[in-house]
Amino acid sequence: MSQALASFGFKDVDPAEKPRLVRGVFDSVARRYDLMNDVMSIGVHRVWKDIAAVRLNPQPGETIIDCAGGTGDMARRLARLADKARQRRGGPAARLIVLDYNEEMLGVGRARETAPEIVWGVGDAQALPLPDACADAFMIAFGIRNVADIAKALAEARRVLKPGGRFVCLEFSKPVTEALAGAYDAYSFKLIPRIGQWIAGDREAYQYLVESIRRFPDQATFAGLMREAGFGRVAWSNLTGGVAAVHQGWALSAP
Ligand SMILES: C[S@@+](CC[C@H](N)C(=O)[O-])C[C@H]1O[C@@H](n2cnc3c(N)ncnc32)[C@H](O)[C@@H]1O
Numbered sequence: 001m002s003q004a005l006a007s008f009g010f011k012d013v014d015p016a017e018k019p020r021l022v023r024g025v026f027d028s029v030a031r032r033y034d035l036m037n038d039v040m041s042i043g044v045h046r047v048w049k050d051i052a053a054v055r056l057n058p059q060p061g062e063t064i065i066d067c068a069g070g071t072g073d074m075a076r077r078l079a080r081l082a083d084k085a086r087q088r089r090g091g092p093a094a095r096l097i098v099l100d101y102n103e104e105m106l107g108v109g110r111a112r113e114t115a116p117e118i119v120w121g122v123g124d125a126q127a128l129p130l131p132d133a134c135a136d137a138f139m140i141a142f143g144i145r146n147v148a149d150i151a152k153a154l155a156e157a158r159r160v161l162k163p164g165g166r167f168v169c170l171e172f173s174k175p176v177t178e179a180l181a182g183a184y185d186a187y188s189f190k191l192i193p194r195i196g197q198w199i200a201g202d203r204e205a206y207q208y209l210v211e212s213i214r215r216f217p218d219q220a221t222f223a224g225l226m227r228e229a230g231f232g233r234v235a236w237s238n239l240t241g242g243v244a245a246v247h248q249g250w251a252l253s254a255p
Pocket of ligand 1 (some may be wrong): 022100101125
């Protein structure tokens with residue numbers, strides 16, 4: 001029975017209910033989302049995102065998906081990197097597709113100064129509104145732990161990648177030492193919900209975020225899920241002692 005349930009923070013809920021619950025969280029925090037990330041991580045999330053963007057290695061002329069892309073913070077980085085490569089080597093602009101199922105988050109992103117090569121669309125990571133083998137590269141940053149069925153989201157990423165396509169996932173993960181895990185637990189359970197209340201006016205939303213991080217599979221388990229979805233040459237790097245991890249894999253054949 002418990003296998004049929006999805007996690008919503010520390011609660012187990014009907015998988016059909018999870019999208020509505022998660023959408024409520026991001027509706028509530030959308031306008032303060034990027035500011036909250038800066039405050040909660042003391043700016044470190046920017047470094048993590050820079051590392052993940054470089055790992056994806058966006059190139060001129062490529063079609064690149066930023067799934068669960070929210071306000072487009074990652075897509076803007078990817079567009080900048082592709083553009084730098086284009087200035088060095090020439091070629092057409094890359095095309096960035098930001099997909100998210102939350103229109104509030106997309107709306108905040110669209111309203112910001114945005115690169116012309118970024119297109120925005122509403123879409124569910126578990127049922128992408130895209131044809132098979134249409135993308136050269138796929139990024140999902142701090143998104144996959146929010147989906148009800150991680151295996152389904154990975155299978156969708158694999159489906160839309162061309163043979164040779166790259167997949168990168170940036171996500172909170174499991175600290176590698178007991179001391180760091182203890183300090184991180186104290187910080188995240190005691191302080192983050194309070195900061196969430198103070199800045200975004202929503203303690204519950206940030207309580208959910210902290211709990212959802214603890215329920216997310218550790219590095220090796222997530223790498224196993226990637227392999228099961230059909231990704232090859234799967235590897236990961238720990239960031240800040242495993243507080244986050246960047247996983248990468250390749251679509252080595254047709255979906
Ligand atoms: C923590 S935010 C990350 C946003 C962005 N990737 C970043 O790194 O700043 C998580 C995002 O995942 C989106 N999301 C959650 N479940 C989703 C799903 N099933 N399909 C698409 N987007 C989803 C939320 O709406 C939210 O914008």
